[in-house]
Amino acid sequence: MSLYKVFFLCVASFLLLTDLNAQSLQAISDIQKARVELGRYLFYNADLSINGTMSCATCHEQKRGFADGNTMHPGALGDPAKRNVPGLANVGSFKNLTWANNQLNNLAQHALIPIRGTEPVEMGMNGYEDEIAKRLEPSSCYQELFRSAFPKREGAINLDTITLALETFQKTLISNNSLYDQTQKKKISLPTQEARSGEKLFFTKAKCASCHPAPLFSDDSFHYVAQKDSINVNSVEDNGLFDVTNDSRDKNFFRTPSLRNVTLSAPYWHNGSAKTLQEAIVKHSVILDNDLTAQEIEDLIAFLETLTDNSFVRNAHFSKPSKRCQ
């Protein structure tokens, strides 16, 4: 074989492999996109609850940073809740999911907590998991969405594919365009004196950043919460991480919540016992021993306001799909 032919074959093989690789990557990308789209539809679909009254979005409202405006949100059948609804901004970056659980490895597993969990009962599908597929299967729209999202599984509609799609959608819920982020990127200061003072306090004297470090504004770790409030007599008993590990050292340990979009998600604390940001900050003083003046608390709130990401809470890609899937 001439050197010319060898060279030609090498180039042709390289181009073919490159093209195959590109096609393969494109196919993966298309599947990921389809899973995000399916996950988005499912996130807003109340057929994931026993009586069709509750979707993920019922408690995770986009306008509130995918948190909830209630102290605690009762389940689909009226069962009392255990904790305040946490926001979902950047949830894909957390290794510890929910308020107090170190044994959930991924968001697909995490989706099963509200869908079929029993302590507390949220969407109430425990024992009725197959019912979800029965509700979705008659829909040609859902059949098409599942086929596009899971071609190798021939569009199977089951709890596995449902939770995988929910996971893929939730991983797109990235919030990184708040005023704080913008000023960080441009390497400029926050626009108001109060916010600048609050920023300084946040990262120094007030010790907020010791548990709420940027960029997640959470250290994704568990911390002891000093006072155990029992503000809601109807709520389920809550011992924090202990309820999962059964290790007495974990009693009243809770994961640090992210502070992104925090001004949109009142009330606060794992049990929703702090109605305002001011109350939430004051509650920390017991733990941190960082007595703050009224002005310092106001400054901290001014800084926390700069963590609101309006492009996140208005992002149409995260909103309820405008077209009904029937």
Next chain:
Amino acid sequence: MRFILYIFLIASTLMAQQVDKTVPLDAWKTLSYVNAAKNADELPNALLTLNHASYVGLHNTPKVNYISVPTNEGGTVSYGGMFQIHIQASGTYRVALANTSWIDMIQNAKVAKSIAHQGGPKGSGIKKMVDYKLEAGEYTLQLSAGADSTTALMIVKLD
């Protein structure tokens, strides 16, 4: 079944303790039946009367063509429907409901923003109360994501 529900609602409301005396919820004790509209054409037959409680019939969600996509749309096994109400004077209005369906109050394709929400007085049979500041005019009240095919509903003027 409907008769039993009537009895239950009337009995529970008669025994109710009125916690908030400023709220005119007395009308909750008298119910008249209204069937919800499934589409815009049926709305004129689904009229609610201000300060009067209605025992309302709802429809399986897939059968309802809402005039505005509900904020929280129920699944295929849930119930919902639409009603029309004439608001004569601007003011604060309260929608009281015997279940926890999602409520959207709509005028000219715009969803009114609620100003407060809470549960009903203990023992009243009211599960949910949502307040709105409304201008005078015609409104469509949409119920969605309800667990029951019937419920009781009332709109009262607060101020």
